[in-house]
Amino acid sequence: xxxxxxxxxxxxxxxxxxxxxxxxxxxxxxxxxxxxxxxxxxxxxxxxxxxxxxxxxxxxxxxxxxxxxxxxxxxxxxxxxxxxxxxxxxxxxxxxxxxxxxxxxxxxxxxxxxxxxxxxxxxxxxxxxxxxxxxxxxxxxxxxxxxxxxxxxxxxxxxxxxxxxxxxxxxxxxxxxxxxxxxxxxxxxxxxxxxxxxxxxxxxxxxxxxxxxxxxxxxxxxxxxxxxxxxxxxxxxxxxxxxxxxxxxxxxxxxxxxxxxxxxxxxxxxxxxxxxxxxxxxxxxxxxxxxxxxxxxxxxxxxxxxxxxxxxxxxxxxxxxxxxxxxxxxxxxxxxx
Amino acid sequence: xxxxxxxxxxxxxxxxxxxxxxxxxxxxxxxxxxxxxxxxxxxxxxxxxxxxxxxxxxxxxxxxxxxxxxxxxxxxxxxxxxxxxxxxxxxxxxxxxxxxxxxxxx
Ligand SMILES: Cc1cc2nc3c(=O)[nH]c(=O)nc-3n(C[C@H](O)[C@H](O)[C@H](O)COP(=O)(O)OP(=O)(O)OC[C@H]3O[C@@H](n4cnc5c(N)ncnc54)[C@H](O)[C@@H]3O)c2cc1C
Ligand SMILES: [Zn+2]
Numbered sequence: 001x002x003x004x005x006x007x008x009x010x011x012x013x014x015x016x017x018x019x020x021x022x023x024x025x026x027x028x029x030x031x032x033x034x035x036x037x038x039x040x041x042x043x044x045x046x047x048x049x050x051x052x053x054x055x056x057x058x059x060x061x062x063x064x065x066x067x068x069x070x071x072x073x074x075x076x077x078x079x080x081x082x083x084x085x086x087x088x089x090x091x092x093x094x095x096x097x098x099x100x101x102x103x104x105x106x107x108x109x110x111x112x113x114x115x116x117x118x119x120x121x122x123x124x125x126x127x128x129x130x131x132x133x134x135x136x137x138x139x140x141x142x143x144x145x146x147x148x149x150x151x152x153x154x155x156x157x158x159x160x161x162x163x164x165x166x167x168x169x170x171x172x173x174x175x176x177x178x179x180x181x182x183x184x185x186x187x188x189x190x191x192x193x194x195x196x197x198x199x200x201x202x203x204x205x206x207x208x209x210x211x212x213x214x215x216x217x218x219x220x221x222x223x224x225x226x227x228x229x230x231x232x233x234x235x236x237x238x239x240x241x242x243x244x245x246x247x248x249x250x251x252x253x254x255x256x257x258x259x260x261x262x263x264x265x266x267x268x269x270x271x272x273x274x275x276x277x278x279x280x281x282x283x284x285x286x287x288x289x290x291x292x293x294x295x296x297x298x299x300x301x302x303x304x305x306x307x308x309x310x311x312x313x314x315x316x317x318x319x320x321x322x323x324x325x326x327x328x329x330x331x332x333x334x335x336x337x
Numbered sequence: 338x339x340x341x342x343x344x345x346x347x348x349x350x351x352x353x354x355x356x357x358x359x360x361x362x363x364x365x366x367x368x369x370x371x372x373x374x375x376x377x378x379x380x381x382x383x384x385x386x387x388x389x390x391x392x393x394x395x396x397x398x399x400x401x402x403x404x405x406x407x408x409x410x411x412x413x414x415x416x417x418x419x420x421x422x423x424x425x426x427x428x429x430x431x432x433x434x435x436x437x438x439x440x441x442x443x
Contacts, residue, residue: 164384173380174375174380176381223390225385225409226409230351232352264379322372322374323371324371
């Protein structure tokens with residue numbers, strides 16, 4: 001969870017999302033276990049330091065909190081980190097967004113589901129969309145494994161599977177599906193009370209309330225719909241983890257999984273109209289859409305209800321590719337892919 | 338773990354290769370519209386099935402080549418030269434993939 005983006009369009013949107021998260025638990029009356037324990041990004045070279053200075057200052061100019069740290073300050077914050085000059089990739093500093101942190105993802109889904117249900121929203125589980133019936137005014141019939149549903153307006157929010165629905169509707173998207181893996185270790189006593197990201201080591205890690213380390217890395221770098229991921233990426237991510245924290249070398253991993261994510265060239269979501277007049281798009285979140293949920297949902301509802309873009313997502317339309325108005329937000333992916 | 342077959346060097350681990358994404362994309366003419374250029378540069382077929390993609394033996398001989406691969410079960414269905422057309426084999430999976438891309442091209 002963070003809003004450490006570079007460009008004003010992204011900063012405005014993700015900062016709004018973070019603010020909504022700050023009061024989401026109360027609004028849903030559900031403990032989403034939001035912990036603003038800070039999100040620390042490490043610098044391992046003078047180059048990193050320079051680009052982080054630019055990045056952290058861009059955040060401040062956008063009204064988002066960020067603080068630059070030197071090696072001693074990083075070492076004090078994360079004692080388990082190998083900050084010695086002889087480290088394979090010596091830590092030369094970093095920057096922290098203190099309002100960043102972690103949220104329990106299941107709790108967000110459960111909290112939203114309960115609140116939506118209470119408002120009268122029908123949530124139909126285990127129901128796959130298998131096709132659409134197209135007429136002159138657009139798509140008004142959704143075919144599913146549990147029958148046919150009529151709809152005045154349709155929103156596609158199926159992440160890594162959005163192009164399969166677009167294929168059914170007959171249009172193309174600027175998107176490729178990749179597997180992104182994550183790992184959870186056996187529980188440890190408290191050792192890490194912030195989120196640590198090292199782009200150079202290709203890894204990020206935090207400790208859950210149950211004591212497990214939650215570890216992630218880069219994508220498996222070829223298209224995939226297989227929800228498991230491959231071993232070279234496991235090796236690379238865990239190698240990165242041990243480069244930063246040699247003391248974790250005896251740790252066993254309890255769980256590993258991969259989700260299919262929808263990656264766009266400029267790492268900015270696609271939210272707005274589709275080529276079909278009554279079908280709307282909410283996709284392209286890639287590896288970073290969890291932090292966007294409250295704002296993405298809000299702006300998507302606005303877009304569908306009013307048939308026009310919300311000001312916060314007006315720049316995220318599908319038309320930006322032909323106009324060359326890309327928002328090349330490498331920070332969206334958190335780590336360089 | 339994928340086992341890819343470099344046309345030069347034979348079967349090797351996926352760690353020796355880098356994937357260059359979708360293959361067989363034709364560059365539009367210079368007079369093409371912005372939409373056609375956007376489609377060429379950014380839009381991709383992304384089937385849940387057989388894809389045709391470019392790979393490079395990056396940590397070996399450096400050769401680029403084409404691979405037909407099922408992205409659901411990660412089976413490699415064909416390996417062929419950069420300038421070869423999409424393979425039309427009897428593999429049902431391949432023909433499904435070809436059908437799909439033909440439909441998309443329409
Ligand atoms: C391992 C991993 C770690 C991540 N870490 C982070 C992180 O730290 N921070 C962050 O911000 N983001 C993170 N992300 C990204 C984030 O999880 C996604 O961007 C986000 O969940 C996307 O939300 P969504 O609602 O768009 O889609 P999803 O939550 O993926 O939901 C899409 C839904 O569509 C359904 N669906 C698909 N096809 C059909 C069909 N034909 N018919 C009906 N339903 C269908 C699926 O079953 C699914 O329920 C991570 C992703 C992964 C995989
Ligand atoms: Zn070779």
